[in-house]
Amino acid sequence: MNAVLRRHAGYYLPFLALAAVLAVFPLVASTNMVNIGVFALIYGIAAIGLSLLMGLAGQVSLGQAAFFAVGAYTHAILVTRYDVHGLVAAVTAVLAAMLVALLVGLPLLRLRGHFLALATLGLGIIVSVTVRELEYTGGTSGIFGIPKPEFGGRVYDSPREFFWLLVPFVVVGLLMARNLVGSRTGRALSAVNDSEVAAECLGVNTFLLRLKVFVLSAGYAGLAGVFYAYWLAVVSPEAAGFLLSVHFLLMVVLGGLGTVWGAITGAVVVEGLDEGMKALIPRIVPGATGEVQLIAFGVALVLVVILLPGGLAQLWEMAVSRLRRRGSAREPGELPTVAVREGPRDDVPGTGEVSLADLLAEADVPERGTVVLSVRGLTKRYGGVVAVDDVDLDVRAGEILALIGPNGAGKTTCFNMISGVLEPTAGTIEVLGSRVEGRAPHTVADLGATRTFQNLQVFGSSTVLGNVKVARHLRSRSGVVRGMLGLAAREEKEIERSAMASIAALGLAQDADRSVTDLPFGRQRQVEVARALALAPRLLLLDEPMAGLSGAERDELAELLRRARDAGVAVVLVEHDVDAVMALADRVAVLDDGRLIALGTPAEVRNDPAVVAAYLGTDDEADDIVRHAAQEVR
Structure with missing residues (x-):
């Protein structure tokens, strides 16, 4: 207390x-x-x-x-x-x-x-x-x-x-x-x-x-x-x-964007400079008019912006950073300490720890086997280029479906259309019976569908915990007024607990307070997965989530996805690691040149001649991969 x-x-x-x-x-x-x-x-x-x-x-x-x-x-x-x-x-x-x-x-x-x-x-x-x-x-x-x-x-x-x-x-x-x-x-x-x-x-x-x-x-x-x-x-x-609008703009930029304290600081400095120049310039240049004073004012502001592009807030941050470095001086070879959050920060009556199972239970998934995602005639054209061509696909609750194919086959384009990032040229997309084609991504997410990205899309200005907290947006309700009045403390604690459950499931607990941009590529991938899980999704779309992970991290992620599947979540996985796909997926869909050329169990797909010719290949190395994958399935 x-x-x-x-x-x-x-x-x-x-x-x-x-x-x-x-x-x-x-x-x-x-x-x-x-x-x-x-x-x-x-x-x-x-x-x-x-x-x-x-x-x-x-x-x-x-x-x-x-x-x-x-x-x-x-x-x-x-x-x-x-x-x-x-x-x-x-x-x-x-x-x-x-x-x-x-x-x-x-x-x-x-x-x-x-x-x-x-x-x-x-x-x-x-x-x-x-x-x-x-x-x-x-x-x-x-x-x-x-x-x-x-x-x-x-x-x-x-x-x-x-x-x-x-x-x-x-x-x-x-x-x-x-x-x-x-x-x-x-x-x-x-x-x-x-x-x-x-x-x-x-x-x-x-x-x-x-x-x-x-x-x-x-x-x-x-x-x-x-x-x-x-x-x-x-x-x-x-x-x-217009000059007054510019005046306000100068105050904000000079004080420092991204900090409300900078607005007041900028206002004081700009007004002080304005009046100061009116008094100073006539002493330096006798008879100087208001135009000369305005020029001097502008030069002073330009110099500040050039020397401190982050505004006066940058100067403050530099001073604070220097003080922290002095206060945290370490012996040579000593490692920096990292804040690890073990459970709730405050003692809040009536609230306890949140596990990953509790988090996934929030999804209110349908009965196992229910069709969560239904795609019919999905097509995307860019002029004369057909990126996705008449794809039909169903994904059910409690299954992992892998979407594989060579580079440029249309896998990520399918994800973009399903998640609302792209509008399809033709076809329909249903999530739990609701048509979503052409709708904004946030409306698709509201139905319980979320995704990760082939090209990392982390929130670089935030910490690992801050990234994952954003995923709890749909699971919380405080708005602008409550936020301004500071009346959402209890809800914020619940958001943090749920976010930490997802972070811990990916082994990121000790990195919770680190800036996400300080993490290596593979760990940032894990942050994206943790963020997606924190939404408590019914449909989870993962675009190459194992890229950049070590072998142990891949195994941990595979086990985590099995847990999500067992909780009733429908998982669609785009992945180039054939071994991982064959060992993990319940069904495999194969795209080639935007067309669905195969759909079935891993055992069925690995023996499909069209898949072998288009993706797996027929050389000895590919055969070894297939035989190894078959052993994993058995």
């Missing part, structure tokens, strides 16, 4: 320290510095939202100022023209920004990369032109006379008072963003950034999650717009300008 309290204290300590520093700052700083600080905190709120969108959801937005302006204008209109209470107006303004984000996000988030960036840029231009041209929004003059906020009998009309008013919103907003990054939603979106196809095949609805974060990011911007309107007492079209 003491360890739990220490861990929680360690998590919240930085936020308490930030709150203390911000509370003291107005008491020791000049009025001008506090005024700069007010703008830094206001813009920092918007930057936190943009940091979530860019660092977590991987979406570049050049239109954050549009939502900032929606929040500011909505609040200004409500309090000046309709005499709405300030708190009600503020909430309405934030909701209005989120609603606009939802409406524009539905079509825009189907775009990717620079196309999305350009689309959000267009959104910002639309909002800017609209508020500039409409008489209702005050045209070029904007809206004046916005009263200062009142709360608890106090009017927050001085820089010091307003700064203190902002502090709890900034600290709580930062804490909630940090909670989200470490939650089920944050984990899934981080996986999407590493490998969207792998995340989708584990049941992550990438479009929906990105849309949620897009709307949330707009909410942060809308709140910042409310405070902006309050502080200046006027809202003008500059609040929707």
